[in-house]
Amino acid sequence: MTDQRWVGVRQRVGAVAAGPAGGKVFGASGHRWVVEDPLTRDELAELEGQLGVRLPEEYRAFLLHVGAGGAGPAYGLFPVRRVQGRWRWEGDGAEMVDLSRLAEPFPDQGPDPKLLRELLAQCPEEDDFGDTEDFDDAMEAWDERWEAVMFAPERTAGAIVISHLGCAQREWLIVSGSHRGTIWSDCRVDDVDLVPLLDEDGRPVTFAHWYTDWLRKAEHTALSVS
Structure with missing residues (x-):
């Protein structure tokens, strides 16, 4: 059975792409309004079998009924693809994920x-330093200690990078644990820790809300004629 939230979404994205101001939507230059083909149920089963985990329901339904990635928030939804028989996500920062x-x-x-x-x-x-090189060396050593804590691999276990906003800022979909199905912001490059995205009522944003809210805003931008 098709998840009703995703009915007509591909067509809506196509309408935005053809709108009078589709190019004004942030990130459109990255995804170019392309939505990849959906996964088949056999492909999804193979993907989850390789990962050893069931993906969040809203995201699973998207993969089956909308597409494997492409047009979406920021510079687009990272596509999941089979490469030499193995499934993986592709995009700026996707390699940060430990599958x-x-x-x-x-x-x-x-x-x-x-x-x-x-x-x-x-x-x-x-x-505190009289010599610029000494300061640079000290700063480099401190950066290494800071990154070892902030970017420790266990900090993003159970999550996948699904989008980037440029300047090494990214968004993650939580796959396992108590936060499963929610979207988290990653601005650690600016020394801001991982935090969950929240809606207007302060509730954690789930994948469906994240994507459909973007689509509504994109429609408003691209289909409005001044």
């Missing part, structure tokens, strides 16, 4: 706040 850990629960908590405060307190100040 062998998707069945592990996404962590409920981030790094120890005390540890983060200590690291921030240790961040070098240029005024």
Whole structure:
């Protein structure tokens, strides 16, 4: 049975692409309004079999009834493809996903706040160094310690990168654990920790809300004639 939320979505995306201002929608230059073909049920079963995990229901339905990726929020929804017999997501940052850990629960908590405060307190100040090279070396060493904590592989176990916003900012879909099915923002490149996207009422944004809200806004932008 087709999930009614996805009925007509491909056609709506096509209408936006053909709209008078489709090129004004943020990210359109990246996805170019292309929606890849949906997966077959056999392909989805093979994908989940390789991953060892069942994907969130809203996303599964999208893959079956809309497409394997393409036009979507920001620069598009990362497509999932079979490459040399193995399934994987493709896009800027998709390689950050450890496909062998998707069945592990996404962590409920981030790094120890005390540890983060200590690291921030240790961040070098240029005024403390008389030589620019010494400061650069100290900053590089601090960056390595900071990234080892913020980008530790276990921090994104049970999640996949599904979109990027440019400048190394990305969004993740949580696949396993208590946050399963929700979308998280990743601006760690700007020293902002992983956080869940929230709707107007402060509730976690699920995949269907994330995608259909983008589509409604894209329609408003692309189909409005000034």
